[in-house]
Amino acid sequence: MKVAIAGEALIDFASLGGMRFQGYCGGSPLNTAVAVARLGQDVGYLTQLSTDLFGTRLRRHLEENGVDTRFVLSHPGPTTLAFVERDGETNRYQFLARQSADSLYAPDPSPELPPELVFLQFGSVSLLADPAATSIARLVDRHRHRAVVVFDPNVRPTLIDDMDAYRRRCAGWIQSSDLLKLSEEDAAMLASGADVDRVIARWLESGPRAVLVTAGADGVRLYRRDAEPLQVPGFHVEVIDTIGAGDTLTAGTIVALLERGLRRAEELSRLATDDWRAVLTFACAAAALNCMRAGANPPSRQEVGDFLVAHASTA
Numbered sequence: 001m002k003v004a005i006a007g008e009a010l011i012d013f014a015s016l017g018g019m020r021f022q023g024y025c026g027g028s029p030l031n032t033a034v035a036v037a038r039l040g041q042d043v044g045y046l047t048q049l050s051t052d053l054f055g056t057r058l059r060r061h062l063e064e065n066g067v068d069t070r071f072v073l074s075h076p077g078p079t080t081l082a083f084v085e086r087d088g089e090t091n092r093y094q095f096l097a098r099q100s101a102d103s104l105y106a107p108d109p110s111p112e113l114p115p116e117l118v119f120l121q122f123g124s125v126s127l128l129a130d131p132a133a134t135s136i137a138r139l140v141d142r143h144r145h146r147a148v149v150v151f152d153p154n155v156r157p158t159l160i161d162d163m164d165a166y167r168r169r170c171a172g173w174i175q176s177s178d179l180l181k182l183s184e185e186d187a188a189m190l191a192s193g194a195d196v197d198r199v200i201a202r203w204l205e206s207g208p209r210a211v212l213v214t215a216g217a218d219g220v221r222l223y224r225r226d227a228e229p230l231q232v233p234g235f236h237v238e239v240i241d242t243i244g245a246g247d248t249l250t251a252g253t254i255v256a257l258l259e260r261g262l263r264r265a266e267e268l269s270r271l272a273t274d275d276w277r278a279v280l281t282f283a284c285a286a287a288a289l290n291c292m293r294a295g296a297n298p299p300s301r302q303e304v305g306d307f308l309v310a311h312a313s314t315a
Contacts, residue, residue, distance in 0.1 A: 244296025
């Protein structure tokens, strides 16, 4: 297990118009885990799944995609449900998550992850309720000195009662991370009206070694310590659905870094600009392919390779 991902697993109900919805296995951490597996890397998942029919389906989805579920617990609480309505270029969410199995995640003792672990990712809705938030933070603290820690806040304002308190807690999670990935909307929300570039520069002083800010079809912007920002363009494709695109980009980044031999957090600072450009181009390609399908449906490693070859030949 080179990659471990901790966080919620839920059912996304995507709007088909009116009161009609189509259900998909989802949750940002789950989408990322599935994407890493499909892109060819060993990945394990840490969460607590319900024993209800939705939780059973989520566990089967993970196993069918080759995700290691040895650390996935079971609980009789309900599965979190998220209803998603597309609004132009963004998605609107409504969550049913009170006392859900994943929000009650509290392993005792905290898991000890395998020695071959390289990346540990956490974040998203799982950090909005205890005991899950405290349990995941404890897991990160236990492994942060031997793993590259990736944090994706995946801010959902409709679920946050006190945004100022959330920002304060988020500052601690950012400081614990080596690689921070967030959307433009996430960055603006956390910056709270301040200049985003200046806020990111402040985070880089004592926290992550690299920050990724995604911008949909416009690609992703990389911020590093003592380096100029790097903008990597996205791929313009026929978009069917944007659900899971950011999660697939995160997975693509992790996989491409592993393929380049990255094994320790300090290597993020030493990675050459051309290598970062190649890593993020791969990640953008994976995200573009996900957008060409309904729901979060990440591509395989072969599909990404073929996509990049096809685009290189037409460039």
